[in-house]
Amino acid sequence: MMLFTGKKKNRTLRALAAAAFWILVWEAAALAVGEELILPTPQSVLRTLVSLCGTGDFWVSAAMSLARILSGYAAGVAAGTLLAVLTSRFSLADALISPVMRVVRATPVASFIILALLWLGKGKVPGFSASLMVVPIVWGAVTSAVRETDRGLLEMADSYRFGPWRTLKLIYVPSVYPSWLAACVTSMGLAWKAGVAAEVLCQPKTAIGSELYFSKIYLETPSLFAWTAVVILLSFLLEGLFRRLVRGREKP
Numbered sequence: 001m002m003l004f005t006g007k008k009k010n011r012t013l014r015a016l017a018a019a020a021f022w023i024l025v026w027e028a029a030a031l032a033v034g035e036e037l038i039l040p041t042p043q044s045v046l047r048t049l050v051s052l053c054g055t056g057d058f059w060v061s062a063a064m065s066l067a068r069i070l071s072g073y074a075a076g077v078a079a080g081t082l083l084a085v086l087t088s089r090f091s092l093a094d095a096l097i098s099p100v101m102r103v104v105r106a107t108p109v110a111s112f113i114i115l116a117l118l119w120l121g122k123g124k125v126p127g128f129s130a131s132l133m134v135v136p137i138v139w140g141a142v143t144s145a146v147r148e149t150d151r152g153l154l155e156m157a158d159s160y161r162f163g164p165w166r167t168l169k170l171i172y173v174p175s176v177y178p179s180w181l182a183a184c185v186t187s188m189g190l191a192w193k194a195g196v197a198a199e200v201l202c203q204p205k206t207a208i209g210s211e212l213y214f215s216k217i218y219l220e221t222p223s224l225f226a227w228t229a230v231v232i233l234l235s236f237l238l239e240g241l242f243r244r245l246v247r248g249r250e251k252p
Contacts, residue, residue, distance in 0.1 A: 040222040049226040057206070062230065065126070065208040069195030072127030076134025076191065077184055083135065084142030097139075105136045113198045122204045129198035130191035137190070141183035145176040188242050192235050208234075 023042050030041040040048075052058045083101075087094040104112075112132050116125045149172060162170065199209020208231060215224035 037219060037221050040225055044222045045225040045229065048222040049229060052223070052226055052230075061206045061208055061211055062234065064204075064206045065196065065199060066234070068123065068126045068199075068204075068207070069130045069192055072130030072195060073134055073188065073191040075127070076131035076187070077138055079131065080135040080138025080183075081142055081180065084139045084146065087139070087143055088146040101136045101139055104132055109133065109194045109197060110201070113201050116198070117202055122202045125202045126195040126198040126204070126207070126209070130195040133190040133194040134187040137187040138180065138183045141179045142176055145179035146172065149175040185239070185242055188239055189235055192231075192238060196231055 026042055030036075030039045033039045036044060083093075083097055087097050109129055109132065113125060113129050116128045120128060196209045196212070199207040200213050201209075203210045203213055208227060212224060212227045212231075215221075215227055
């Protein structure tokens, strides 16, 4: 126990030392440039961030972005899982859906965002973009896991006449679950980045991406850096919470 505690402490110290090093590099670069419009100092960005946190608009924008993107993420997980079940069960569905998933994977997210602006309202584009990032990842992971399910177990289920629902519950779900969880964790960060990028392009009324866009338009570089820091911190927070939830689900 003491060994694991010591290792965790060392990792934390190394992470803090690395962060301190890059902040010093940032500080030196900002002083060398000498122009806040181009590269503000860490202190200036921190003051701006603290000032933003003291306003109600900041929390409303953060909450609205989280709501839009997480709802799209959840829809993407559900859609990817359902499509994987269909393609694994029916050959016709596989023939129809697999090419579409490959196209979605290969197409830049910006193209889908611009198209979505023609079809959907501004408030729906970020969630739609987040879903598109999630669906192919979850679909691919679940489909591969289903195909790699132990054939010996399936033959045993057939010999003992488990039936489709019992086979699903006792064999397929335990086999697919780890890959499904890993896909959900991996796609979380991608969904968040795609959703914020969509907000930058479509500028919904209250959103982190809109604030990023306006900071750039009005040349408020410290504010631009501060909102970028918010995006990064929320990404770390979401992935950290999700990983903790996954570990809690895996322990039993």
